[in-house]
Amino acid sequence: MTATRDVRHAVREVLARYRGLTVDDAVLVADELISNAHRHGDAPRACRLGLAHQGQYLRIQVDDASPRQPRRRTPDGSGGRGLMLIDRLSSAWGVERHARHKTVWAELALNRGGSSGHAPHLTAARTWHSED
Numbered sequence: 001m002t003a004t005r006d007v008r009h010a011v012r013e014v015l016a017r018y019r020g021l022t023v024d025d026a027v028l029v030a031d032e033l034i035s036n037a038h039r040h041g042d043a044p045r046a047c048r049l050g051l052a053h054q055g056q057y058l059r060i061q062v063d064d065a066s067p068r069q070p071r072r073r074t075p076d077g078s079g080g081r082g083l084m085l086i087d088r089l090s091s092a093w094g095v096e097r098h099a100r101h102k103t104v105w106a107e108l109a110l111n112r113g114g115s116s117g118h119a120p121h122l123t124a125a126r127t128w129h130s131e132d
Contacts, residue, residue: 008030011030015058033086036083039079043064044101047063057108063102064101069102070104089106089108
């Protein structure tokens with residue numbers, strides 16, 4: 001599997017015409033999917049990036065050979081925030097089962113100002129009012 005830093009670079013290349021939170025959200029989601037595959041999945045692992053739905057979404061797919069399904073858990077000191085983050089930042093995510101592996105995928109909307117819309121607290125403020 002490609003190094004995580006190389007995937008982050010590839011996400012930024014695919015999204016070269018976008019700036020700000022759209023790119024940051026995509027990098028975070030890719031990092032989480034890859035980290036989960038390394039932590040909980042089995043080799044071989046692979047990652048694919050592509051544009052979907054006529055270029056309106058970035059689709060990130062990570063394969064691993066583990067039969068275990070991703071599961072949400074209560075966050076604690078050892079983790080548990082990855083799928084919560086993926087769920088909040090992506091427009092949709094899921095798991096596809098194959099004969100010898102699974103693919104965990106996430107799609108992020110590219111046509112919105114800011115994040116996916118699922119996490120409005122992460123979108124950029126339109127105006128800033130000083131209390132001074």
